[in-house]
Amino acid sequence: MANTSVMIVGVGGQGTLLASRILGNVAIKKGFDVKVSEVHGMAQRGGSVVTYVKYGDKVYSPIISEGQADIIIAFEELEAYRWLPYLKKGGRIIVNTQRIDPMPVIVGLKKYPDSIIEKIHSLGAEVIPVDALKLALEAGSVKAVNVVLMGVMAKYTDIDKEDWLNVIENTVPARFLEINKKAFELGLALNN
Amino acid sequence: MKKLLLGNEAIARGAYEAGVTVVSSYPGTPSTEITEAIAKYDEIYSEWAPNEKVATEVAIGASFGGARAMTAMKHVGLNVAADPLFTCSYTGVNGGLVIVVADDPGMHSSQNEQDSRHYAKASKVLMLEPSDSQECKDFVAEAYNLSEQFDTPVIIRLSTRVSHSQSLVEIKERENIPLREYKKDAQKYVMMPAMARKRHWAVEDRIKALREYAETSKLNRIEWGDRKIGIITSGIAYQYAREALGDVSYLKLGMVYPLPEKLIKDFVSQVEQVYVIEELDPFIEEHCKALGCKVIGKELFTVIGELNTNIIREKILNIKTEKPISVEESIPIRPPVMCPGCPHRGVFYVLKKLKLVVSGDIGCYTLGALAPLEAIDTCVCMGASVGAALGMEKARGKDFSKKVVAVIGDSTFIHSGITGLIDVVYNKGNSTVIILDNSITGMTGHQHNPTTGFTIKGEPTRQVDLVKLAQAIGIERVKVVDPFDLEKFEKTVKEEIAAEEPSVIISQRPCALLKHVKYEGPLHINGDKCTRCKMCMRLGCPAISNKDGNMTIDITLCNGCGLCVKVCRFSAIEKVGDING
Numbered sequence: 001m002a003n004t005s006v007m008i009v010g011v012g013g014q015g016t017l018l019a020s021r022i023l024g025n026v027a028i029k030k031g032f033d034v035k036v037s038e039v040h041g042m043a044q045r046g047g048s049v050v051t052y053v054k055y056g057d058k059v060y061s062p063i064i065s066e067g068q069a070d071i072i073i074a075f076e077e078l079e080a081y082r083w084l085p086y087l088k089k090g091g092r093i094i095v096n097t098q099r100i101d102p103m104p105v106i107v108g109l110k111k112y113p114d115s116i117i118e119k120i121h122s123l124g125a126e127v128i129p130v131d132a133l134k135l136a137l138e139a140g141s142v143k144a145v146n147v148v149l150m151g152v153m154a155k156y157t158d159i160d161k162e163d164w165l166n167v168i169e170n171t172v173p174a175r176f177l178e179i180n181k182k183a184f185e186l187g188l189a190l191n192n
Numbered sequence: 193m194k195k196l197l198l199g200n201e202a203i204a205r206g207a208y209e210a211g212v213t214v215v216s217s218y219p220g221t222p223s224t225e226i227t228e229a230i231a232k233y234d235e236i237y238s239e240w241a242p243n244e245k246v247a248t249e250v251a252i253g254a255s256f257g258g259a260r261a262m263t264a265m266k267h268v269g270l271n272v273a274a275d276p277l278f279t280c281s282y283t284g285v286n287g288g289l290v291i292v293v294a295d296d297p298g299m300h301s302s303q304n305e306q307d308s309r310h311y312a313k314a315s316k317v318l319m320l321e322p323s324d325s326q327e328c329k330d331f332v333a334e335a336y337n338l339s340e341q342f343d344t345p346v347i348i349r350l351s352t353r354v355s356h357s358q359s360l361v362e363i364k365e366r367e368n369i370p371l372r373e374y375k376k377d378a379q380k381y382v383m384m385p386a387m388a389r390k391r392h393w394a395v396e397d398r399i400k401a402l403r404e405y406a407e408t409s410k411l412n413r414i415e416w417g418d419r420k421i422g423i424i425t426s427g428i429a430y431q432y433a434r435e436a437l438g439d440v441s442y443l444k445l446g447m448v449y450p451l452p453e454k455l456i457k458d459f460v461s462q463v464e465q466v467y468v469i470e471e472l473d474p475f476i477e478e479h480c481k482a483l484g485c486k487v488i489g490k491e492l493f494t495v496i497g498e499l500n501t502n503i504i505r506e507k508i509l510n511i512k513t514e515k516p517i518s519v520e521e522s523i524p525i526r527p528p529v530m531c532p533g534c535p536h537r538g539v540f541y542v543l544k545k546l547k548l549v550v551s552g553d554i555g556c557y558t559l560g561a562l563a564p565l566e567a568i569d570t571c572v573c574m575g576a577s578v579g580a581a582l583g584m585e586k587a588r589g590k591d592f593s594k595k596v597v598a599v600i601g602d603s604t605f606i607h608s609g610i611t612g613l614i615d616v617v618y619n620k621g622n623s624t625v626i627i628l629d630n631s632i633t634g635m636t637g638h639q640h641n642p643t644t645g646f647t648i649k650g651e652p653t654r655q656v657d658l659v660k661l662a663q664a665i666g667i668e669r670v671k672v673v674d675p676f677d678l679e680k681f682e683k684t685v686k687e688e689i690a691a692e693e694p695s696v697i698i699s700q701r702p703c704a705l706l707k708h709v710k711y712e713g714p715l716h717i718n719g720d721k722c723t724r725c726k727m728c729m730r731l732g733c734p735a736i737s738n739k740d741g742n743m744t745i746d747i748t749l750c751n752g753c754g755l756c757v758k759v760c761r762f763s764a765i766e767k768v769g770d771i772n773g
């Protein structure tokens with residue numbers, strides 16, 4: 001099988017790392033070779049963060065270059081827009097419709113681009129907007145945004161729901177398990 | 193069993209399986225998780241040392257004492273540890289000794305992108321470079337064998353993408369390695385001229401033997417493919433090259449110092465055109481060229497930043513990657529910021545207001561250099577703030593010193609600020625040094641340090657008393673202030689810079705991300721009271737933004753630290769619960 005390349009992008013502190021670990025472990029269950037590349041350190045302090053998950057028969061580079069991602073999962077609109085050039089032709093981008101102003105916008109040096117979802121769409125990418133914050137709150141915690149988005153992503157893989165739930169069970173702390181399971185289901189059930 | 197592990201976790205696992213019993217490190221991205229993962233093994237004694245020099249010395253002592261030992265650090269940490277490294281090359285080891293150093297090409301979290309391989313050559317120490325997590329683990333095992341066999345410390349060089357990528361690793365049991373006998377041996381372990389002269393011969397013999405070993409070591413391997421193109425590479429660059437170029441021929445070097453000669457010449461003679469693909473400096477390339485091999489390297493590739501598969505495909509195969517989508521609109525960058533509730537914010541707000549020259553240092557607080565606070569003038573290396581403040585004073589005179597402060601974090605002060613402060617006292621400086629004591633080593637993700645009162649395993653221990661420490665070295669003016677008490681903080685800074693002697697201000701408030709720090713939850717801006725004066729925006733808090741002229745607080749980011757309440761002159765900032773009340 002050709003490798004599948006997934007990018008998870010967002011703002012430091014949003015929980016992108018957990019999402020990439022879940023996805024990585026799901027892919028192992030399917031018997032794939034897997035590489036997950038994370039960001040630690042400075043960028044985690046509210047900077048733009050990107051993690052890469054690649055799986056398939058044999059993965060060499062843990063990094064995805066421009067134009068190579070099959071799927072991008074963006075935790076924030078501006079980050080979706082920033083990393084869009086990494087999407088392959090025919091790739092999909094799942095976007096949490098949340099907006100977090102970066103400091104240059106906060107201090108008034110730059111403008112936060114408007115209508116990002118429409119722009120991504122008009123640039124020819126298949127964009128799937130999701131109000132993951134709302135669904136996470138419905139599941140019981142703002143922190144579950146990442147698992148909601150995993151649920152949305154799950155629809156576009158041929159990995160069984162059971163495998164996902166199994167990995168979620170093994171990755172999230174027991175006391176948050178119910179919330180996270182519900183978050184996953186809500187993401188999965190979404191029709192767009 | 194196979195597990196998905198970070199390169200750093202695999203190094204830790206490798207240390208565990210190789211029977212290591214002592215590990216001493218100082219944190220630094222991208223190396224930190226190595227020692228954090230090691231701390232989870234009860235069979236290994238682990239610690240955070242005050243800095244990399246001490247960490248390395250502890251590891252050297254443990255090796256002399258007969259144990260397998262390790263120290264891990266980031267690339268610039270090796271500058272600090274260079275002194276023990278160079279002479280430990282002469283003494284050699286007793287129990288195996290491995291120094292792990294993680295480079296940061298692209299400077300994801302660093303102040304420079306130096307290439308550590310030069311250290312191996314300069315100190316004449318064997319260096320290995322793994323390219324994925326499995327190799328990280330395997331190379332550690334091999335490093336201990338080689339260290340003991342050749343009587344040498346071994347450096348394992350990582351880079352951010354190896355350290356911070358997870359890949360599959362086969363897990364094994366721990367090997368039980370008995371402690372080696374300790375024998376007094378001054379000829380080997382006391383490096384003074386008479387002994388060191390002899391040991392230098394041993395070092396040169398060892399390098400010769402290792403060079404021989406490199407020719408046949410299984411750490412260096414050839415993967416034959418199409419012989420039109422041959423690639424000499426190592427580390428993460430190997431992974432990029434394999435993905436970009438597929439089935440060409442590769443000489444993958446796991447041992448980057450000393451490099452083989454015959455193996456390289458043989459490889460080069462059997463392929464049409466050879467390229468050397470390596471990040472940062474032309475280290476392997478220069479070796480090949482010195483051997484008279486016609487290779488192409490930095491003629492095509494940059495010495496700056498990281499490589500990737502697209503660059504390699506483009507340069508070697510001349511295939512441009514099609515970019516299906518390009519975005520024309522300019523996208524605002526998102527630099528890292530001080531977190532909501534960060535205690536450093538109060539400090540820089542005041543320093544900016546007072547228009548001081550701020551001699552900066554390295555830690556979360558370096559973010560005080562960015563807009564809107566823009567309150568830091570310099571940042572060089574850990575500890576530099578104090579010495580540099582004194583240097584400015586000596587260059588520009590005492591009056592100038594009354595406009596200068598040094599800012600330095602608690603961990604950084606212990607790391608290498610103390611010696612600078614002693615210089616200030618000893619040489620009659622006038623500097624004002626602000627120690628930003630947030631009760632933790634923040635930037636690298638919350639490690640304990642000698643000022644926090646806990647060890648790496650979370651056990652309570654004696655805590656360095658910063659006040660007494662400053663007093664003991666001769667600082668008479670020592671003040672402890674809460675940086676969120678803006679008025680008092682400002683008053684204190686003004687007094688101390690005006691004083692005719694050196695002073696230390698300890699700015700004390702814990703990091704907002706520490707579990708025990710509980711603020712009262714999100715605040716809200718009352719639009720009726722807000723006059724849009726934008727004072728709150730000057731704090732550079734990521735939770736406060738200007739939405740079409742109205743200042744608003746993002747409740748998913750705000751923790752209610754209340755600093756903005758103090759700068760608002762119209763009492764417009766309230767607790768969310770108070771909105772209706």
Ligand SMILES: Cc1ncc(C[n+]2csc(CCOP(=O)(O)OP(=O)(O)O)c2C)c(N)n1
Binds near residue numbers: 218272303
């Ligand atoms: C020689 C060296 N070692 C390690 C690092 C990595 N590093 C950067 S800042 C820092 C510690 C910061 O802690 P502290 O001084 O307490 O400040 P905080 O981040 O908590 O504000 C470390 C370990 C470095 N830059 N240089």
